[in-house]
Amino acid sequence: MSATLSNQVSQEKILTGDRATGQLHLGHYVGSLQQRVQLQHQYHQTILVADMQGLTDNGHNPKKVSSNILNVVADYLAVGIDPALTTICLQSAIPALAELSMFYSNLVSISRLERNPTVKNEIKSKDFGRSIPAGFLTYPISQAADITAFNATLIPVGDDQLPMIEQTNEIVRKLNSIANKPILKECKPLLSPVSRLPSTDGKNKMSKSMGNAILLSATEREIKQAVRAMYTDPGHLQIEDPGKVEGNVVFTYLDAFYPDKVYVEELKAQYRAGGLGDGKTKAILESCLQELIQPIRQRREKLMSDKGQLVEVLKTGTERAKDETGDVLNRVKNAFGLKLF
Amino acid sequence: MSATLSNQVSQEKILTGDRATGQLHLGHYVGSLQQRVQLQHQYHQTILVADMQGLTDNGHNPKKVSSNILNVVADYLAVGIDPALTTICLQSAIPALAELSMFYSNLVSISRLERNPTVKNEIKSKDFGRSIPAGFLTYPISQAADITAFNATLIPVGDDQLPMIEQTNEIVRKLNSIANKPILKECKPLLSPVSRLPSTDGKNKMSKSMGNAILLSATEREIKQAVRAMYTDPGHLQIEDPGKVEGNVVFTYLDAFYPDKVYVEELKAQYRAGGLGDGKTKAILESCLQELIQPIRQRREKLMSDKGQLVEVLKTGTERAKDETGDVLNRVKNAFGLKLF
Structure with a gap:
């Protein structure tokens, strides 16, 4: 006032x-x-x-x-x-x-x-x-x-x-x-x-019932599975192939969650040029999400217990x-x- | 219970x-x-x-x-x-x-x-x-x-x-x-x-704004005017003529409000046969309504004053x-x- x-x-x-x-x-x-x-x-x-x-x-x-x-x-x-x-x-x-x-x-x-x-x-x-x-x-x-x-x-x-x-x-x-x-x-x-x-399958709105969302209560295993199943570039068949970053959910999530934006841009350049596999990008994303969600999940569990x-x-x-x-x-x-x- | x-x-x-x-x-x-x-x-x-x-x-x-x-x-x-x-x-x-x-x-x-x-x-x-x-x-x-x-x-x-x-x-x-x-x-x-x-004009739903309703707060004068203007039988031009009771608002109101139902039936018979004028039926109805409304109006006035x-x-x-x-x-x-x- x-x-x-x-x-x-x-x-x-x-x-x-x-x-x-x-x-x-x-x-x-x-x-x-x-x-x-x-x-x-x-x-x-x-x-x-x-x-x-x-x-x-x-x-x-x-x-x-x-x-x-x-x-x-x-x-x-x-x-x-x-x-x-x-x-x-x-x-x-x-x-x-x-x-x-x-x-x-x-x-x-x-x-x-x-x-x-x-x-x-x-x-x-x-x-x-x-x-x-x-x-x-x-x-x-x-x-x-x-x-x-x-x-x-x-x-x-x-x-x-x-x-x-x-x-x-x-x-x-x-x-x-x-x-x-x-x-x-x-x-x-x-x-x-x-x-x-986007949802992890890159198709729909995220929703628990469609199994394409990573919940704040997700376990380590659920996060691992969700990232592993994430939609990337279906044309990117071999590591050497150039890959598309646009519409690639792994990169969208890296943009949203990875703290070091410069590093994400470097990864994108490498992915586009060829030579960076989905296994690697997914591993980077997974460890980032595990780190983000773990403390939230722990606090959440404690809260839900009372x-x-x-x-x-x-x-x-x-x-x-x-x-x-x-x-x-x-x-x-x-x-x-x-x-x- | x-x-x-x-x-x-x-x-x-x-x-x-x-x-x-x-x-x-x-x-x-x-x-x-x-x-x-x-x-x-x-x-x-x-x-x-x-x-x-x-x-x-x-x-x-x-x-x-x-x-x-x-x-x-x-x-x-x-x-x-x-x-x-x-x-x-x-x-x-x-x-x-x-x-x-x-x-x-x-x-x-x-x-x-x-x-x-x-x-x-x-x-x-x-x-x-x-x-x-x-x-x-x-x-x-x-x-x-x-x-x-x-x-x-x-x-x-x-x-x-x-x-x-x-x-x-x-x-x-x-x-x-x-x-x-x-x-x-x-x-x-x-x-x-x-x-x-029915409304006093026999046409519409009763409503204050259409002026075809007799309110419980109606004054003596308003009651008189409303009854005088009431719709009767438009074909009943002279007292001697036979009149129609159906759709005649005065009789509908007499049915609804006049305590002596036998007397109302006698009036209806006389009206149908000819020889009973609208002035007479309206006078009977008016006095009945004045008697009904007067104590309501008085109680209402007192209530509205506080x-x-x-x-x-x-x-x-x-x-x-x-x-x-x-x-x-x-x-x-x-x-x-x-x-x-």
Whole structure:
């Protein structure tokens, strides 16, 4: 609120989160987790364990969500997200998020939702057709509720999620127009500095169920196997042959994880010229990933051995989140003239 | 729970309510209010002042809702609904209703909602087209949340609302199947004993804005004018002419409100035969309605002169409702495996 704020914490608030539908993997690590560990020192950061959003396409298979909530919390803590700096909270346990969603759903038309490019693509890829659950079509409204409930102004996203930011800001402007004063803040995207990490087979989005992702809980053996099976250059049959670096997942992972970037460039040059085998590049990558994941895995194991403690972390963050979001809900209720008591 | 329940109160629970988009009128009086006054002695009855549902087609005009909440509460009390017997509560102030709606929305497809005949008709009559607000298309889900949140098993409805009961029971069955035990109760309709009262012009649905409804707050003069302007038989030009009773709004109202049914039948016979003028029938109806409305209007005026008291009634009922609905929410959260703390 003043220029003398300690630790130079920015006034911008960050909201981010994950659908609790699986353990987190290396894609999350480079795409968001690393960034969050840094951002928590500069910003008021909230991470939502999005169990409700996870249910929007798992309503009939809720175990997929419920069994992963503590996994995701353990992943957060294991990579260094600090609950003293970052509010880690559970979406379904914060009533204001549902209440705001109900208010906002009166301000967004069905056709507007159907035009949302992100949702359009997801509907196509999930093969919903007309059987799309209402909760899935309307989840951009629920995201707007999440963002505004925390007064968040900076939203870490991939560029495929920019339509979500636009939808949120449309709702913010409508609300402010109804209230006749700026009760909600518009948000802006914080684009991820790295592009999406490919799956180990180079084909699909990473997913635990497809077996093409390296989880943060991966064992030594799982890491070894995943790297060994990694997609490289199918035309690179003999060590002497020149090989392609583009689309070669081993090099993409080396780019993402190997600390010495100069060395990676040297490897690429050698691979392109011929004379560098996949066995060698994979060995380099594997040892790098083993070194990265080992301490995370160990911290994670310890965390998962005391689930009561994980629940406590989530509960404490959620209590804090309930306090914060109640204030925005009251402002929205006032805008609609419904705060009678 | 046992056969020795005091006062022979049924174990069936009733949920009913009104969209808070206008003052209540004689149509509500015969269609639901009278019935509620009786039912409150036999049943555990909850009346929801449905401000959130009112917003589903008034999101950009929330005053239409907010300005009518206390009006509706005053109408209830003025006709004899007793807050000691009936829980009168405010929909937007009960978080569990929004939270349950979010859970249920993952179990209902968009195409199922679009097939709902009641919603279909309303979309047509409101001329929404594709600009239908998400909250409006999904309001049957929200109604299912309302009904189940209160464990309601008897729902007073007109026959045009039977699809709402069916939609609710579909959700109940899905939930019970997910929970693998009967955590929610199916409900059944309690059909209104009287058919819908026509508007005074005999043309449309009664509505304050169309000036074709007699409000429970109508002044002596307003009642007189409304009855004088009432639609009768346009072919009945002279007193001596035979007149038509069917579609003659004056007789429909006499049927609905005049206590002496035998006398009304005599009047009908005379009107059909010729020799009974509209002036006479209207005078009889007017005096009957003046007598009915006068004490309601007086109680209503007194109630509206102390809005703090009305807020208090609503607040007390809402607190009770919050206690009741929290239990069902917990059961649903448990079914989804999300009750972590």
